Amino acid sequence: MSIKKLAEHLNLSKSTVSRALNGYTDVSAETRAKVMQGAKDINYRANATAKRLASGKSRHIGIILPSNDDMFISPAFSKVLASASSLLAKHDYLLIVTTIAPFQNELKVYQDFMNGGLVDGLFVVRTRKDDERIQMLNQRKFPYICHGYLPGFTSEMYVDVDNEQAFYEMTIKQILAGHQQIAFLDGPSELALSQSRLEGYKRAMNEHNLSINPQWIQNGRLSEEDAANMAKEVLSLAKRPTAILCADDIMAVGAIAASEALGFNAGSDLAIAGYGDYSVGRYSKPPITSMRYDTEKVGEEMAKLMLNKLESTAFEVQNWYKASIVERQSDQVTTA
Amino acid sequence: MSIKKLAEHLNLSKSTVSRALNGYTDVSAETRAKVMQGAKDINYRANATAKRLASGKSRHIGIILPSNDDMFISPAFSKVLASASSLLAKHDYLLIVTTIAPFQNELKVYQDFMNGGLVDGLFVVRTRKDDERIQMLNQRKFPYICHGYLPGFTSEMYVDVDNEQAFYEMTIKQILAGHQQIAFLDGPSELALSQSRLEGYKRAMNEHNLSINPQWIQNGRLSEEDAANMAKEVLSLAKRPTAILCADDIMAVGAIAASEALGFNAGSDLAIAGYGDYSVGRYSKPPITSMRYDTEKVGEEMAKLMLNKLESTAFEVQNWYKASIVERQSDQVTTA
DNA sequence: TTGTACGCGTTATCAA
DNA sequence: TTGATAACGCGTACAA
Numbered sequence: 001m002s003i004k005k006l007a008e009h010l011n012l013s014k015s016t017v018s019r020a021l022n023g024y025t026d027v028s029a030e031t032r033a034k035v036m037q038g039a040k041d042i043n044y045r046a047n048a049t050a051k052r053l054a055s056g057k058s059r060h061i062g063i064i065l066p067s068n069d070d071m072f073i074s075p076a077f078s079k080v081l082a083s084a085s086s087l088l089a090k091h092d093y094l095l096i097v098t099t100i101a102p103f104q105n106e107l108k109v110y111q112d113f114m115n116g117g118l119v120d121g122l123f124v125v126r127t128r129k130d131d132e133r134i135q136m137l138n139q140r141k142f143p144y145i146c147h148g149y150l151p152g153f154t155s156e157m158y159v160d161v162d163n164e165q166a167f168y169e170m171t172i173k174q175i176l177a178g179h180q181q182i183a184f185l186d187g188p189s190e191l192a193l194s195q196s197r198l199e200g201y202k203r204a205m206n207e208h209n210l211s212i213n214p215q216w217i218q219n220g221r222l223s224e225e226d227a228a229n230m231a232k233e234v235l236s237l238a239k240r241p242t243a244i245l246c247a248d249d250i251m252a253v254g255a256i257a258a259s260e261a262l263g264f265n266a267g268s269d270l271a272i273a274g275y276g277d278y279s280v281g282r283y284s285k286p287p288i289t290s291m292r293y294d295t296e297k298v299g300e301e302m303a304k305l306m307l308n309k310l311e312s313t314a315f316e317v318q319n320w321y322k323a324s325i326v327e328r329q330s331d332q333v334t335t336a
Numbered sequence: 337m338s339i340k341k342l343a344e345h346l347n348l349s350k351s352t353v354s355r356a357l358n359g360y361t362d363v364s365a366e367t368r369a370k371v372m373q374g375a376k377d378i379n380y381r382a383n384a385t386a387k388r389l390a391s392g393k394s395r396h397i398g399i400i401l402p403s404n405d406d407m408f409i410s411p412a413f414s415k416v417l418a419s420a421s422s423l424l425a426k427h428d429y430l431l432i433v434t435t436i437a438p439f440q441n442e443l444k445v446y447q448d449f450m451n452g453g454l455v456d457g458l459f460v461v462r463t464r465k466d467d468e469r470i471q472m473l474n475q476r477k478f479p480y481i482c483h484g485y486l487p488g489f490t491s492e493m494y495v496d497v498d499n500e501q502a503f504y505e506m507t508i509k510q511i512l513a514g515h516q517q518i519a520f521l522d523g524p525s526e527l528a529l530s531q532s533r534l535e536g537y538k539r540a541m542n543e544h545n546l547s548i549n550p551q552w553i554q555n556g557r558l559s560e561e562d563a564a565n566m567a568k569e570v571l572s573l574a575k576r577p578t579a580i581l582c583a584d585d586i587m588a589v590g591a592i593a594a595s596e597a598l599g600f601n602a603g604s605d606l607a608i609a610g611y612g613d614y615s616v617g618r619y620s621k622p623p624i625t626s627m628r629y630d631t632e633k634v635g636e637e638m639a640k641l642m643l644n645k646l647e648s649t650a651f652e653v654q655n656w657y658k659a660s661i662v663e664r665q666s667d668q669v670t671t672a
Numbered sequence: 673t674t675g676t677a678c679g680c681g682t683t684a685t686c687a688a
Numbered sequence: 689t690t691g692a693t694a695a696c697g698c699g700t701a702c703a704a
Binding site for chain 1: 381382383384385386387388389394403409411414417418421422425426430431432433434435436437438439440445447448451452453454559560561586589590592593615616618619621
């Protein structure tokens with residue numbers, strides 16, 4: 001009713017009004033001015049739903065967050081999203097995010113997002129091996145960009161942090177500091193990023209001919225609680241590890257608490273390191289040695305990849321980001 | 337094209353198919369079964385946009401997060417949202433959240449959400465005095481529910497935690513422990529919740545005839561960094577406070593760090609307390625005395641209020657939630 | 673119980 | 689440069 005009303009109000013046809021409104025060139029300057037003014041006058045607002053139905057585009061990008069823990073979103077990814085959202089907004093795209101409750105079917109939520117142009121594209125995060133989401137997206141030929149590399153991905157469809165290399169370097173750091181028994185508290189085992197991190201750890205250990213006790217490797221949620229339990233586990237082993245690597249700083253906090261409860265002093269007789277450079281790690285006691293990467297850039301990259309896919313833009317993209325060590329006190333051991 | 341195709345495929349009319357699909361009673365069981373089967377067969381999926389245009393409803397609820405800090409969302413609110421999202425999902429509503437970049441116009445994003453039925457309702461959080469968002473919503477008669485009470489709100493439109501009472505109680509706790517000089521590191525001053533918290537603090541101080549040094553009251557973002565700076569500020573005063581109340585646990589972490597840097601021992605010669613019962617506070621050193629409220633319930637309540645407004649449901653609602661003290665070590669002072 | 677016909681607010685095609 | 693007119697995919701009075 002709206003554009004029609006505006007047209008009647010101006011004694012013009014709907015089509016002309018539409019063209020004027022949408023910046024087409026084949027409209028006289030005079031008419032366009034009249035239309036713009038009339039729109040202000042009657043406070044005209046285009047109906048987004050109708051636009052979507054007619055044009056087939058929504059200018060919305062979606063992201064469906066997994067509901068692993070009780071957190072809606074992790075602090076690190078929070079920054080990535082804020083940055084992606086910001087760049088998309090500059091190109092007049094809106095990022096909409098939702099989460100799935102434990103009782104909901106993940107694939108169904110993805111379908112709801114794809115059906116009928118709610119979003120023009122989807123960000124997929126926390127990719128998994130044989131990810132059914134990817135399969136569905138491919139099958140439907142729906143535009144998507146992944147945060148997290150998977151074998152077979154081509155450079156225009158993903159961005160990732162080199163988790164393998166990151167944990168390789170962190171492990172090497174501990175080895176060079178004299179550690180031989182290094183535990184690794186990893187994230188959920190089904191995640192591609194957990195697997196990569198484990199690979200990095202293993203590669204470093206192997207390179208230095210250090211044998212790995214399978215019990216040193218634990219998997220759990222990226223929470224203080226799970227990490228504390230896992231830390232207790234590895235520290236109760238007959239031959240306890242002298243260093244504990246954690247999949248992120250939150251886990252490191254939990255590991256530090258658990259180790260202190262057992263009488264170990266993180267940062268002096270036990271080395272603990274995290275990942276992600278969360279602010280919690282900077283203010284922890286001891287401050288947590290961690291690894292940081294450019295979260296802002298990664299978010300922008302996701303947005304750029306999406307725009308390249310959807311629009312005619314041709315941003316240069318960088319698929320891999322490197323995490324580098326942030327030296328702090330939690331892994332300083334006085335007696336090696 | 338889709339429902340039409342399905343209809344042709346089944347040799348039925350579009351309307352009959354539509355009715356069968358949407359559970360109308362005036363369809364023969366036989367026909368309905370045929371339609372359902374046919375839908376499976378050709379993998380029919382209703383176009384959400386078209387439904388929206390025809391029905392005027394989207395079954396989407398929106399929430400626009402403010403872009404105050406670099407966080408997409410705070411840990412406490414993360415849980416609230418997860419819970420709201422979950423309850424909404426049970427009623428077949430989808431919660432979509434977005435954030436606004438610093439360069440974006442907040443009101444414009446709200447408008448985009450309202451235009452053309454992207455969402456049926458909006459959650460408004462972090463309400464402010466003379467909130468322009470509320471004014472716009474009222475003017476447009478757009479359904480909304482607030483997290484954060486504002487004068488004039490009626491019981492069906494908001495849910496809130498009694499921030500005034502919470503900080504009154506926390507302040508009283510410190511007074512009863514012997515403190516007379518109590519600083520208060522509050523959140524951004526424009527937020528209604530910051531104002532309420534300040535009121536509670538003042539009421540407790542006044543009741544006990546304790547005068548307040550204006551310099552004891554500071555406002556800043558809910559971040560470790562801002563809190564650390566503010567703590568340094570108040571601890572450098574000639575007559576330094578013996579207790580510091582913080583607007584949340586993240587701030588308490590920053591305050592503890594700053595005070596230790598200045599040679600004070602939080603938990604023994606300086607009392608520090610937070611709010612929100614974040615996990616970071618449980619693992620802090622010393623563990624942070626805090627206040628907790630039922631985040632899950634609050635989220636559910638938001639969802640229920642929204643459903644009551646949009647649907648024919650009549651959930652009982654509780655507008656106010658109470659935060660209660662979680663006793664830990666950061667405010668234990670050995671010498672009072 | 674089923675079918676016809678129209679409306680939802682736009683965009684897009686084709687003439688004029 | 690403008691204006692009819694037909695999509696877009698679905699819901700829904702109203703008629704059959």
